[in-house]
Amino acid sequence: METDRDCYPKDFPQLQNDTFLRAARGEETEHVPVWCMRQAGRYLPEFRESRAGKDFFETCQTPAACCELTLQPLRRFPFDAAIIFSDILVVPQAMGMDVQMVAGKGPTFPEPLKEPEDLQRLRVKVDVGKELGYVFKAITLTRHKIEGKVPLIGFTGAPWTLMSYMIEGGGSNTHSKAKRWLYRHPEASHMLLRMLTDVIVEYLLGQVAAGAQALQVFESHAGILGPVEFKEFALPYLRDIARRVKDKLKEAGQDVPMIVFAKDGHYALEDLSQSHYEVVGLDWTIDPQSARERTGGKVSLQGNMDPCALYAPKERISDIVKKMLEGFGTRAYIANLGHGLYPDMDPESVGAFVEAVHTHSRQMIKQK
Numbered sequence: 001m002e003t004d005r006d007c008y009p010k011d012f013p014q015l016q017n018d019t020f021l022r023a024a025r026g027e028e029t030e031h032v033p034v035w036c037m038r039q040a041g042r043y044l045p046e047f048r049e050s051r052a053g054k055d056f057f058e059t060c061q062t063p064a065a066c067c068e069l070t071l072q073p074l075r076r077f078p079f080d081a082a083i084i085f086s087d088i089l090v091v092p093q094a095m096g097m098d099v100q101m102v103a104g105k106g107p108t109f110p111e112p113l114k115e116p117e118d119l120q121r122l123r124v125k126v127d128v129g130k131e132l133g134y135v136f137k138a139i140t141l142t143r144h145k146i147e148g149k150v151p152l153i154g155f156t157g158a159p160w161t162l163m164s165y166m167i168e169g170g171g172s173n174t175h176s177k178a179k180r181w182l183y184r185h186p187e188a189s190h191m192l193l194r195m196l197t198d199v200i201v202e203y204l205l206g207q208v209a210a211g212a213q214a215l216q217v218f219e220s221h222a223g224i225l226g227p228v229e230f231k232e233f234a235l236p237y238l239r240d241i242a243r244r245v246k247d248k249l250k251e252a253g254q255d256v257p258m259i260v261f262a263k264d265g266h267y268a269l270e271d272l273s274q275s276h277y278e279v280v281g282l283d284w285t286i287d288p289q290s291a292r293e294r295t296g297g298k299v300s301l302q303g304n305m306d307p308c309a310l311y312a313p314k315e316r317i318s319d320i321v322k323k324m325l326e327g328f329g330t331r332a333y334i335a336n337l338g339h340g341l342y343p344d345m346d347p348e349s350v351g352a353f354v355e356a357v358h359t360h361s362r363q364m365i366k367q368k
């Protein structure tokens, strides 16, 4: 049951496993920490049961439900971090857009942005505490209920990724409607990206105030852009977010590691490693060793096993993990998949992945 105490972001239980936080800061650890994107998801029968018949965004707006879904994977696997159950599309909702989860189709905007005039439909000043207070409550509640077992990660979508959803109206193969804006309406595009950045900065700071111990920024649609467009329409905003969040946290004497995950954005790896994030997340299309070389030891790395490798037999998963660990090395490294888990994946394979990371990395660190 939710108690009064659970509603306040203070007196949180003491953190017992800070391996993830130490790896994010590049410090020595006894094993390589591991978590999975979409670890709270449909591959778990208990997740499907909890979500059955309930509207997705209503679930996101119910702190007790978000807390339960966040904790479910931790009851099964010794993950070294948890990520709060929510969605990146709560930010466009907070800005005044309607977003619905349509079964079999995914998130859908009934009235996407079509032309620059449509920006007038967005809230000029977003009261983040009012519009997204339910996420903050979910984070605070989860920090209490997680009992200090592992750190809790907060997250947001990055400006370009959110802009593309707001214009496409949902998932897309080409993202041609959103890219049309970049080429035809560059000024309006920058205006929208700035508006999103302002909301995201407040949103991330609110998540930390509520209890988030690390932050991940998802630039899931980086691969849709090329290097030139990424440098103009994505990178400056990613940098601005990290700089502004860090400056504000520093004033309060806080230090919260930030992770940037630009899916298919390997062309921007050098730039991403110099963007004020402690950790750069990688998808599986990049080789661990070359990622290390290109980021020059400036950041910690996170990733990047192909999620589909989880379809392999357990022994093979263990071999793949071992190779991955050898490629990245055990320092300044957080093991993860290169993208989220799929609903048809076997929970036992996820367990085998986590175990392989812990076992192999412990051995490697001992032998150093």
Ligand SMILES: Cc1c2[nH]c(c1CCC(=O)O)Cc1[nH]c(c(CCC(=O)O)c1C)Cc1[nH]c(c(CCC(=O)O)c1C)Cc1[nH]c(c(CCC(=O)O)c1C)C2
Binding pocket: 036, 037, 038, 039, 040, 041, 042, 051, 056, 083, 084, 085, 086, 087, 088, 089, 106, 107, 155, 170, 171, 172, 218, 220, 263, 340
């Ligand atoms: C479990 C889930 C989520 N969102 C959606 C689902 C599936 C719906 C359901 O099972 O009920 C719809 C849901 N939400 C979204 C999609 C993708 C739609 C598309 O582009 O086709 C779907 C199916 C949009 C979304 N949502 C998110 C991203 C960024 C990560 C990524 O690149 O996948 C994106 C792009 C972030 C997200 N989304 C979610 C989390 C929870 C925490 C965890 O990882 O365990 C997170 C971090 C939760």
